[in-house]
Amino acid sequence: MTPEELLRHYDDGTEWPGACGTDVHTAYERALSVREMRIARGEKPLGYKVGFTNRTIWPRYGVFAPIWGTVWDSTVTFCEGEGALSLARTAHPRIEPECVFGMARTPPARASLDDLFDSIEWIAPGFEIVQSHQAWKFVAADTVADGGLHARLLVGKRIAVREVAGGAASLEARLAAARVRLKCGNEVKDEGAGASVLDGPMHALMHFLEVLRDYPGATDLQPGDVVTTGTWTDAWPVKAGEAWTGEFDAPLARLSVRFS
Template sequence: MTPQAVLDHYDQGLLWPADRPLPIAADLDAAYQQALALRALRAARGERAVGYKIGFTNRTIWPRYEVYAPIWGTVWNTTLTRSSGGTGEASLDRLCQPRLEPEIVFGMAATPPRDATLEDLFGCIAWLAPGFEIVQSHLPGWKFSAADTVADGGLHARLLIGRETPVGHFATSAHALDELLGCTRVRLHRGDEFVEEGKGANVLDGPLHALHHFNHELQRCTGAPALMPGDVVTTGTWTDAWPLEPGQSWRAEFDAPFDSLGITLR
């Protein structure tokens, strides 16, 4: 499938055809080049890249999806919603097999240097916020290779970001922020029903480590744009990804001092 064919299926919310070539890309490096071609198509029609998502950072769910390393994709102005009031809405229209992921989002203040350390990255972060990423897969039953997920836009569909709190409110060093995030837990609810508990350490030992891994991978990817001031980076789900239906309400209750976040689906 060409990047244009992938984009057509994305726009229509359709599964990829059953007779598509397998795999869609020979390996992850080839898949990222396809993803960058897809990114160029979206930019050419007026969409604006506003950051990145990191996927499959949660090692506890690798065996369920048979993807055993993180991947990344682009977040767009057309897929991002901000809410400072602790709750927001999202449409599932034209999404394909959507699922929900609670996570922590970073806002970047500066471009990280090459081979940045955790402390370097800490100095490049402006704020943290709770987030819900809605992911989707255009392959039946969420069965895919890692390369498929990259070519499929990193599985990204929507991102809701809650209140953005300056990083200094949480910590004054990378070590302190890393420890805090690693031990923080989230309790995910669908309506009044408790669904699952997760913790920050699930995502490569903590969201700051996920950002560190992503920065390295982005810098080694030929043709990939650098992280820029103002970019958002969502660092991976703390729980499994849960199937969604219109009319549902979900809430992620993070330990203090992190805010909680709710979302209503339509």
């Protein structure tokens, strides 16, 4: 599929007629072309999403390595703990509870975990709403061409990173040990842990930075960017009228969302 076709299906929320028909490298080229088209029409990149960092769900979806895509001022919403999101023009949306980082600065070349810690301004709980224009039947290249499956991102209460930990090792240990209970209404749908995402969200962020910088034409992390690092549970279907809650352990806060 061409970048123009990919963007049209994204805008309309309609299913693709078939697979994207490329390898992963070409899929990233087309995704970056879509990125430029969205910038040209006035949308502003706000950072990135990293997907398929949770190894426990790889066999379920047939994708066995992380992917990444852009998040936008038109798709990211901030709240202090309770938010609302529209599912209009999304394709088979699902919810994912995640840890989100806010960048204070661009990390240095060959950044260590300590360098990353020094580059982070805040952490927050997040709900990424992912989607699939193939009704969740795909190969890895399709997920890349499909914008990394990103549809929406709700970012909850932001906490200054130095209020949480004095360094990278402490932050990584706390986030990896933290758990989340994902609820629809009063029903617990799933539980997961920060350690599920490449052994911890800081490791997921480091992996993403390395692959981003290895990809020709990709834009490096910028001050003010948000990066959401992958789901701690499976991705669960959502629909308008539902209310979902993520009961995160400290240092992350509780997050709730209502869909319209």
